[in-house]
Amino acid sequence: MPHRRGFIKTLAGLPLIGGLVPGSRAMAAARRDYFKELGLRPFLNAAGTYTTLTASLMPKEVAEAWLFASKTYVPLIELHDAVGKRIASLIGCEAAMVSAGAASALTLGTAACVAGTNREFIQRIPDVTGMKSEVIIQKEHRFGYDRAVRNVGIRFVEVETREDFERAINPKTAMMLFLNYADPKGQVKAAEFVEIGKKHGVPTFIDCAADVPPASNLSRYTKMGFDLVTFSGGKGLCGPQSAGLLLGRKDLIEAARLNAAPYSESLGRGMKVNKEELLAMMVAVERYLARDEEAEMAEFTRRANHIVDSVASIPGVKTEIQIPEIANHVPHVHIWWDESQIKTTVPEVVRMLREGEPSIEVVPGSKEHLMVNAWMLQPGEVKIVARRIRELLNNGKVS
Numbered sequence: 001m002p003h004r005r006g007f008i009k010t011l012a013g014l015p016l017i018g019g020l021v022p023g024s025r026a027m028a029a030a031r032r033d034y035f036k037e038l039g040l041r042p043f044l045n046a047a048g049t050y051t052t053l054t055a056s057l058m059p060k061e062v063a064e065a066w067l068f069a070s071k072t073y074v075p076l077i078e079l080h081d082a083v084g085k086r087i088a089s090l091i092g093c094e095a096a097m098v099s100a101g102a103a104s105a106l107t108l109g110t111a112a113c114v115a116g117t118n119r120e121f122i123q124r125i126p127d128v129t130g131m132k133s134e135v136i137i138q139k140e141h142r143f144g145y146d147r148a149v150r151n152v153g154i155r156f157v158e159v160e161t162r163e164d165f166e167r168a169i170n171p172k173t174a175m176m177l178f179l180n181y182a183d184p185k186g187q188v189k190a191a192e193f194v195e196i197g198k199k200h201g202v203p204t205f206i207d208c209a210a211d212v213p214p215a216s217n218l219s220r221y222t223k224m225g226f227d228l229v230t231f232s233g234g235k236g237l238c239g240p241q242s243a244g245l246l247l248g249r250k251d252l253i254e255a256a257r258l259n260a261a262p263y264s265e266s267l268g269r270g271m272k273v274n275k276e277e278l279l280a281m282m283v284a285v286e287r288y289l290a291r292d293e294e295a296e297m298a299e300f301t302r303r304a305n306h307i308v309d310s311v312a313s314i315p316g317v318k319t320e321i322q323i324p325e326i327a328n329h330v331p332h333v334h335i336w337w338d339e340s341q342i343k344t345t346v347p348e349v350v351r352m353l354r355e356g357e358p359s360i361e362v363v364p365g366s367k368e369h370l371m372v373n374a375w376m377l378q379p380g381e382v383k384i385v386a387r388r389i390r391e392l393l394n395n396g397k398v399s
Contacts, residue, residue, distance in 0.1 A: 042359070043359035043361045044381050046381075048373040049376060055234040059238055062287065066240070066276045069276040069279040080273070083281070084096045087245065087247075088247070092222075096253065099243070099260070100273050101232065102145075103145050104148070106205075106230060107268060108246060111125055112256040113174045113175040114132055114153075117255050126152055127153060128154065133153065134154060135156055135177050137156050137158060138158070138188060140160075140186045140187075143182070145207070154175075157173075160186075176197050176203070177205050177206075179206075181326050183326065204225070204226050210232060212236040213329050217231075218231065218288075218289070229248055238287075245285075300330050304331035307386045310387065311393055314390070314394060315397070316397075317336070317337045317338075318335075331373075331375075332371055332373050333372040
């Protein structure tokens with residue numbers, strides 16, 4: 001599984017292994033190249049926190065928490081309670097739980113709004129007969145991951161205007177769903193969305209999976225009034241990729257917990273979060289909130305500028321640094337070139353970066369121009385990425 005692979009890769013580079021694994025076993029573990037044994041080829045991540053590229057790497061403190069948890073037994077439900085309480089206090093929200101990723105949080109949060117703590121309802125989902133079973137969503141906010149919401153058995157009701165919202169709300173309405181990434185597209189913005197939900201007593205749920213940094217977003221949306229908020233654990237937070245956060249109202253978090261593992265007849269029984277993920281996710285939040293955000297952003301900007309400077313002198317090349325307004329709010333380098341002066345296409349450069357040594361992945365979807373995101377690169381890797389891009393563009397120059 002991706003999060004385990006990323007964890008193994010992290011362990012291979014950690015000096016702490018010798019202190020945590022007895023003697024020769026630690027040395028043997030440190031020497032093993034698990035990816036090579038499996039015939040897999042690692043890469044430098046100049047793309048970002050994409051799930052298919054195994055998202056982020058767990059820092060030392062997070063990996064240590066994982067290892068600590070792996071070596072002893074503890075009551076799982078009590079650990080869930082304690083970790084949720086700690087995370088809620090750190091973020092400043094009413095309640096919190098660790099989920100099996102943001103998609104899991106979407107399912108569990110929806111189940112909480114549909115079934116609540118009613119044991120019969122919890123066992124019957126996705127048969128929602130007799131329950132509130134409609135979720136209102138703006139047409140422009142439909143997205144691939146809303147399958148996680150539909151898994152509960154609900155029916156989406158699509159709207160566009162405030163008037164549509166007012167007409168759509170009825171006794172069957174269980175929840176209103178908002179995709180933060182799509183905020184610029186929808187007619188009803190976040191604050192008005194919350195206001196409508198409060199007016200009609202309908203729970204509001206916002207998906208902010210990739211929306212840190214900045215750290216302030218972790219508390220921004222519960223403070224705005226959203227009843228439920230989800231973030232991915234393995235993206236900007238650099239926790240386990242298989243973990244996520246569900247934040248919000250205490251009663252809804254309690255209901256979400258009952259709809260999840262380890263409760264055997266719940267829809268979320270397969271969405272298990274183990275003790276290692278729980279502890280590692282807690283430490284990831286602690287670390288994220290304690291870091292120097294300004295210094296971190298300065299480092300990401302320095303990396304982007306290094307890539308820009310490396311190709312700036314090549315004739316026919318144009319560059320720009322852009323920071324997305326909402327999700328993945330870090331500097332992205334965009335590189336265009338005149339193919340009459342540089343005889344290579346963007347897909348060819350993407351392929352050569354991937355097939356080269358070392359393998360380098362750039363932002364998926366680089367077709368009309370090359371997109372590079374350096375925030376997940378490890379120390380020293382930005383120089384390698386910049387050099388390879390410069391070499392490939394120089395090799396394509398018309399003499």
